[in-house]
Amino acid sequence: MKRLIYLIFVIVSLSGCQKQGMMQQLVEIDSIANKEGDQKAMKLLENILPESIDDEESLAYYWLLKMRTEIRLQKEINSLEPLEQPIRYYKKQHNYEKLARVYCYKAHILTNVGELKNASITLKEAESLLKHMSKDLNLANYIYYYLGNINYKGKEHDLALNYTKLSLKTSYRMKSDYDIAFALMGIYA
Numbered sequence: 788m789k790r791l792i793y794l795i796f797v798i799v800s801l802s803g804c805q806k807q808g809m810m811q812q813l814v815e816i817d818s819i820a821n822k823e824g825d826q827k828a829m830k831l832l833e834n835i836l837p838e839s840i841d842d843e844e845s846l847a848y849y850w851l852l853k854m855r856t857e858i859r860l861q862k863e864i865n866s867l868e869p870l871e872q873p874i875r876y877y878k879k880q881h882n883y884e885k886l887a888r889v890y891c892y893k894a895h896i897l898t899n900v901g902e903l904k905n906a907s908i909t910l911k912e913a914e915s916l917l918k919h920m921s922k923d924l925n926l927a928n929y930i931y932y933y934l935g936n937i938n939y940k941g942k943e944h945d946l947a948l949n950y951t952k953l954s955l956k957t958s959y960r961m962k963s964d965y966d967i968a969f970a971l972m973g974i975y976a
Contacts, residue, residue, distance in 0.1 A: 809840055813852060816852060850872055851888060851892070870893050873887065890912050891930065893906075894933065898940075909942070910930060910933055911934070914934065925961065927957050928961060932949040935973050952970075955967065
């Protein structure tokens with residue numbers, strides 16, 4: 788009986804370590820992407836089989852990183868299906884920051900395939916999450932600028948101007964000359 792209890796304890800401990808190990812590996816890949824670039828991060832992500840990830844949190848984070856990296860590398864993405872798992876997970880966990888990011892990636896893909904209306908709806912969902920996030924000005928700026936861009940493409944010039952002005956205001960709060968210049972170009976487009 789003691790052996791059985793010990794065996795169960797070892798199995799539970801190992802599965803917890805495996806989960807922590809995978810999450811730690813994904814956090815490290817995220818850091819590498821930010822410091823060393825997306826090419827290196829993509830090579831590391833390609834070494835991970837999503838089928839081998841056995842916990843929801845790690846799988847959601849894997850797909851968030853994978854889709855972000857593919858978008859940054861301008862790879863052709865043919866399916867939104869990989870984003871559905873992180874959307875479900877981050878909704879359930881009330882992780883608004885990561886959920887908003889996943890919505891931004893989904894909107895990016897929808898825009899690339901010409902579904903501007905669905906991209907706009909998805910970005911509005913991301914925008915609605917901003918009230919739950921305290922100070923992620925970069926994400927807010929991205930959402931506002933992207934909503935301005937989509938509305939401009941959809942010939943909704945007044946909405947485009949309003950969102951680009953929100954992006955400019957956020958850029959000033961961030962004290963980012965680059966983002967200020969980008970928002971100003973959007974206003975004069």
